[in-house]
Amino acid sequence: MITDGHNHTKHFSPDAGQSIEELVSEAKSKGFNRIGITEHYEIDYPEDGLNWMFDLNDYDRTFDQWHKEFSDFELLKGIEFGYQTHVAEEIDKTSMLIPFDVVLLSVHLFRGKDFYVERECYEMPAKDLHTEYISMMAEMCEKCDNFNVAAHYDYINRYTDKKDDFVTYDECPKEFDRFFEALISKEKALEINTKSIQKHREGGFSRCLPDAAILNRYREMGGKLITLGSDSHFPGTLAVSFNDAVEYLKSLGFTETVYFKDRKPYFESL
Ligand SMILES: [Zn+2]
Ligand SMILES: [Zn+2]
Numbered sequence: 001m002i003t004d005g006h007n008h009t010k011h012f013s014p015d016a017g018q019s020i021e022e023l024v025s026e027a028k029s030k031g032f033n034r035i036g037i038t039e040h041y042e043i044d045y046p047e048d049g050l051n052w053m054f055d056l057n058d059y060d061r062t063f064d065q066w067h068k069e070f071s072d073f074e075l076l077k078g079i080e081f082g083y084q085t086h087v088a089e090e091i092d093k094t095s096m097l098i099p100f101d102v103v104l105l106s107v108h109l110f111r112g113k114d115f116y117v118e119r120e121c122y123e124m125p126a127k128d129l130h131t132e133y134i135s136m137m138a139e140m141c142e143k144c145d146n147f148n149v150a151a152h153y154d155y156i157n158r159y160t161d162k163k164d165d166f167v168t169y170d171e172c173p174k175e176f177d178r179f180f181e182a183l184i185s186k187e188k189a190l191e192i193n194t195k196s197i198q199k200h201r202e203g204g205f206s207r208c209l210p211d212a213a214i215l216n217r218y219r220e221m222g223g224k225l226i227t228l229g230s231d232s233h234f235p236g237t238l239a240v241s242f243n244d245a246v247e248y249l250k251s252l253g254f255t256e257t258v259y260f261k262d263r264k265p266y267f268e269s270l
Helices: 020-029 056-069 085-094 126-143 173-185 194-202 212-220 242-251
Strands: 034-042 074-082 102-106 189-193 226-229 256-261 264-269
Touching: 020 034, 034 102, 034 256, 056 074, 074 256, 085 126, 102 256, 126 173, 173 189, 173 212, 189 194, 194 226, 194 242, 226 242
Parallel strands: 034 074, 074 102, 189 226, 226 256
Antiparallel strands: 256 264
16 A cells, blocks of 8 residues: 555644544545645745644644554654745754654745635746746755655646646756756655646546656656655545556556655655
């Protein structure tokens, strides 16, 4: 079973609607014995009335309780930082304050705006939008050091209503190469976000699996660390589209994925 390394609970992520009990029970019923919990932590996020920065010590203590409560199940203590250029140093410092198993970095904003809420960025040509977004992913991996995974590189395309738009390597090869160069030289992992696959499928997009040219180029440049995450926020969505992602990776010649524990990679055969 491939570990689902990216999940949220309502205890610490303000946009999630599932309890740890619901999540663990679903994981067990789907045959998992380990998952990653990666709650949102957004430094200097645009004011929206929600609390995107939880108390790290409270999180640490809560995990001690969860480890006791679910002694027959492995919960990886993770966090998902939202990257912006001016908070890079703060992310690197914050990620060392308590012992995490895994640290994810993400880009949830485009030019300072949450494109889930404000969608004017989709008026730009898709190629320009995707190029600027992947350039941010590259910058994030260049500027930050204390992380393990670059999450959902394709998040920018989730909320467009243009069903033929899709993040592809050919749109911005230089930016992808910069992104992969930073990931590979720092031994960080590339996440395949299976919620993105599911969202594209549900939305009737003409494509939903990650662009093969992106994954082939990552491997060609020496990228070995691929991790899977469903980014589940609500009951019923853990490990969504996992089988599709696993079969797809195998068809492209990948043989293993990784999850992180105590910030070290552990390999799992596909
Ligand atoms: Zn995210
Ligand atoms: Zn997430």
